[in-house]
């Protein structure tokens with residue numbers, strides 16, 4: 001069975017983009033893959049975090065993994081900092097990487113705002129991500145297309161080490177979403193929906209209540225043509241809403257165009273509110289059951305122990321091939 005690894009940062013509550021882009025794939029893959037899903041808290045501290053808030057977000061994201069259907073009987077679910085191998089391998093890979101290649105990462109460029117001096121953790125973020133993946137001999141990494149450059153770097157590092165020393169790492173493949181699975185911000189459909197954007201109406205959080213969902217969707221940016229037609233380039237706002245409607249309801253874009261022929265954006269948005277509220281209700285219900293249960297901590301501890309068994313084996317091989325330790 002092929003092994004899958006992916007991670008999400010506990011930097012806020014997950015939104016529809018994270019769900020439709022990443023988590024839905026996580027759930028599908030666990031049927032015929034050996035899956036390892038991580039809450040990457042060490043990545044989160046590459047930007048300042050309040051310790052209390054970070055702890056809350058770790059447990060929220062873990063509960064959301066489970067609430068959307070990640071099954072701890074089928075998949076390993078754990079918190080990155082509970083397995084020491086991530087930090088250890090990250091250092092080894094840091095010594096195999098070059099400042100030139102890391103300076104070319106677009107996420108670093110945008111998060112450091114092209115300033116002359118930026119946090120070192122932000123700079124070496126992709127090396128830690130490579131360590132996450134290579135630590136588990138991962139075959140497949142399901143992520144959004146925004147992570148493509150980081151995956152390529154991970155593959156380069158693995159190949160570089162394999163070519164200069166004994167074969168040490170499995171070279172992983174990225175598994176990217178179809179273009180349609182990229183969910184855009186509701187207030188600005190040229191930007192991706194994001195946890196960290198200031199305007200809360202730019203996103204639908206998986207835990208939003210119906211009133212907030214209604215407000216965000218009714219306020220969503222559209223255009224002045226008033227025709228419900230999918231045209232990503234000229235009508236990005238309504239196209240994004242159609243995309244969300246389509247994935248949540250299972251209706252195709254063509255079906256939606258037919259159903260809403262001659263009707264206005266108001267009608268369409270009202271129905272989308274209903275579809276969204278209905279789709280998120282069971283997630284919120286399961287979240288409430290799991291979030292404050294003893295099961296959650298037990299699942300995460302058990303996940304870390306299982307992950308650690310695999311990580312220790314890889315680290316022993318890495319140390320041997322690099323001549324580290326006794």
Ligand code: ATP
Pocket residue numbers: 007008009011017018019020021022142143144145146147181182183184192193194195196197
């Ligand atoms: P931030 O806003 O803090 O940068 P984020 O919302 O982009 O965070 P991440 O934790 O970086 O979320 O991403 C988790 C997963 O969700 C990744 O696989 C990422 O590619 C995917 N993802 C994030 N935003 C979207 C989106 N708008 N549409 C589809 N997939 C997304």
Ligand code: LTN
Pocket residue numbers: 005006007008009040043128129132133141142143147150
């Ligand atoms: N960088 C990713 C989160 C992440 C990840 C990983 C994804 C950290 N380590 C390993 C896949 C595999 C992000 O921001 N979405």
